[in-house]
Amino acid sequence: MRNDLTLNFGLRYEVEFHNPVVPPDRNNIGPRFGFAWSPGKARTVLRGGYGLYYGQISTQVAGVADPLSGKYINQIFIPLTGVPGINNPATGRPLTSADMYQTLFRQGVIGTRSITEADLLQFGLRPGPGYPLSVIFGAAPDHVNPWAHQASFEIERAIGSYAVSAAYNFNRGAHISRVIGKNVRYTGQRLPDGRPTFARIEPLILQRNIFESSANSFYHAAVFQVTRRFTRGFSLNAHYTFSKAIDESTDFNSDYSPNDQLNARAERSLSSFHQKHRFVLSGVYESRARPYLLKSWNFAPIASVSSWRPFNVLTGVDLPTGGDTYVNTKRPAHLGRNAGQGPDFATFDFRLSRRFPFSAKESRNIEFIGEVFNLFNRTNFRTVNNTVGDVRIADLPNPIEGNRRSATSPLAFTSAQNPRQFQFGLKINF
Numbered sequence: 446m447r448n449d450l451t452l453n454f455g456l457r458y459e460v461e462f463h464n465p466v467v468p469p470d471r472n473n474i475g476p477r478f479g480f481a482w483s484p485g486k487a488r489t490v491l492r493g494g495y496g497l498y499y500g501q502i503s504t505q506v507a508g509v510a511d512p513l514s515g516k517y518i519n520q521i522f523i524p525l526t527g528v529p530g531i532n533n534p535a536t537g538r539p540l541t542s543a544d545m546y547q548t549l550f551r552q553g554v555i556g557t558r559s560i561t562e563a564d565l566l567q568f569g570l571r572p573g574p575g576y577p578l579s580v581i582f583g584a585a586p587d588h589v590n591p592w593a594h595q596a597s598f599e600i601e602r603a604i605g606s607y608a609v610s611a612a613y614n615f616n617r618g619a620h621i622s623r624v625i626g627k628n629v630r631y632t633g634q635r636l637p638d639g640r641p642t643f644a645r646i647e648p649l650i651l652q653r654n655i656f657e658s659s660a661n662s663f664y665h666a667a668v669f670q671v672t673r674r675f676t677r678g679f680s681l682n683a684h685y686t687f688s689k690a691i692d693e694s695t696d697f698n699s700d701y702s703p704n705d706q707l708n709a710r711a712e713r714s715l716s717s718f719h720q721k722h723r724f725v726l727s728g729v730y731e732s733r734a735r736p737y738l739l740k741s742w743n744f745a746p747i748a749s750v751s752s753w754r755p756f757n758v759l760t761g762v763d764l765p766t767g768g769d770t771y772v773n774t775k776r777p778a779h780l781g782r783n784a785g786q787g788p789d790f791a792t793f794d795f796r797l798s799r800r801f802p803f804s805a806k807e808s809r810n811i812e813f814i815g816e817v818f819n820l821f822n823r824t825n826f827r828t829v830n831n832t833v834g835d836v837r838i839a840d841l842p843n844p845i846e847g848n849r850r851s852a853t854s855p856l857a858f859t860s861a862q863n864p865r866q867f868q869f870g871l872k873i874n875f
C-alpha cells in the first residue's frame with residue numbers, strides 16, 4: 446500500500462472426500478489477512494495476521510466407522526465373568542474370555558495362525574449380528590472438518606545489531622474429532638463417592654461408539670525474543686514463551702474418551718501438550734584469536750528449558766456402574782482430566798568445529814566437529830506410570846506429580862531421555 450506498509454489478503458476453499466460414512470464438508474471457506482507496518486525510520490516493525498484454517502479428517506474416522514459398523518465385521522465383548530445367553534458346550538456355563546484363550550492356546554491356534562470360524566463354533570459362537578455385548582462404531586451424520594481461528598501480533602525493534610520483539614499468538618480450534626458412547630443413560634449415583642451410574646439403552650449392544658466433531662481447543666502464548674545476526678563472529682537467538690493450551694480431547698485413544706459420556710464438556714482441561722514456560726538460547730561464536738591454532742574455531746551452544754506437561758491419571762480397572770453394565774471410568778471419582786504434572790526438562794548441548802585447508806583453495810578443507818549433548822548429564826524423565834487404582838482424590842498427593850520410585854509404583858517415572866553423549870566427526874570438503 447505504501448513504502449512502509451504491506452497488506453496481504455487471501456481466500457482458500459477446500460473440500461475432502463472419504464467413504465459415504467463421512468459425508469464431504471462443502472462449506473470450508475478460509476479467509477486470510479496479514480500486515481506489516483514500519484513507521485518512522487524503519488527501526489520498529491508491527492506485524493499481525495489472522496486466518497481461518499481447516500484440518501483434515503483423520504482416515505481413522507472413516508476407516509473404523511465403516512468396517513466396524515456391524516455391516517461387515519461383528520464385534521462382541523466376552524468378559525471374564527461370562528456372557529449370559531452364550532453357553533460354552535464344554536462346560537455348560539456362560540462362555541468366558543478365559544475359556545476361549547486357554548482352549549485356543551492349548552490347541553496351538555493363538556500365536557500360530559489366525560482364528561477361523563470353525564475355531565469359534567466349538568464355543569457356541571457363529572459369527573454374525575445379534576449377539577449380546579456387541580461393539581459398534583459409527584460416525585455422526587453432521588461430522589465436519591475441524592477448523593481453527595489463528596491470529597498473531599508482534600512488535601519488533603532494532604537496537605544496534607540486535608532485534609528485540611514481543612508477540613502474542615492465539616489459536617481457537619473447534620469441531621475436533623472424538624469418540625462418544627451413545628448407548629448409555631443415567632441410572633443414579635454410586636455410593637459412597639457419588640460417581641454416576643449408567644445402563645445400556647439397547648441391552649444387546651455393549652458400546653455404540655460414534656465419532657463426533659464436537660471437541661474444542663484454546664491456545665494463548667506470549668513470545669519474547671532477542672536475535673543478533675552473525676556479525677563480527679557472533680550470533681545469538683534467545684526466546685521465551687509463556688503459554689497456556691486447553692482442550693477437551695487430544696486423541697482418539699481410550700485414555701482420552703470422556704469419563705462421563707453424557708457430559709463430554711466436563712473433559713475441558715489443560716492439554717496434554719501444554720507447557721507454561723519454555724526458554725531456548727542458541728548462538729555461534731567464531732574465535733578471532735591471533736595464534737593460528739586458536740583462530741577460526743566455532744563454538745555453538747544450545748540451552749533448552751521447559752516446564753512440566755500434564756498427564757491423565759487412570760484407575761486401570763473396569764468399575765461396575767450399575768446392573769451388569771461395566772464402564773471403564775478411567776479416572777478416580779471426580780478427578781479432572783490431565784490432573785497430573787509430568788517432569789520438567791532442561792538440557793545444554795555444545796558444538797565445537799573448525800576447518801583446516803589442505804590446499805591453496807580454502808574451499809578444500811578438512812572440518813573437525815565435536816559435539817556433546819546433555820553436557821551436565823541431567824536426568825530428564827520422559828514418562829510417568831499414570832495408573833493409580835480406584836482411589837479417592839484425598840489419597841492422591843497434591844500436586845499429583847511423578848516421583849523417583851520403582852517403575853511399577855503409581856506415579857513413578859518409567860523412562861528417561863538420553864544421558865550425556867559425545868559425538869566426533871571429520872568432514873572433507875572439496
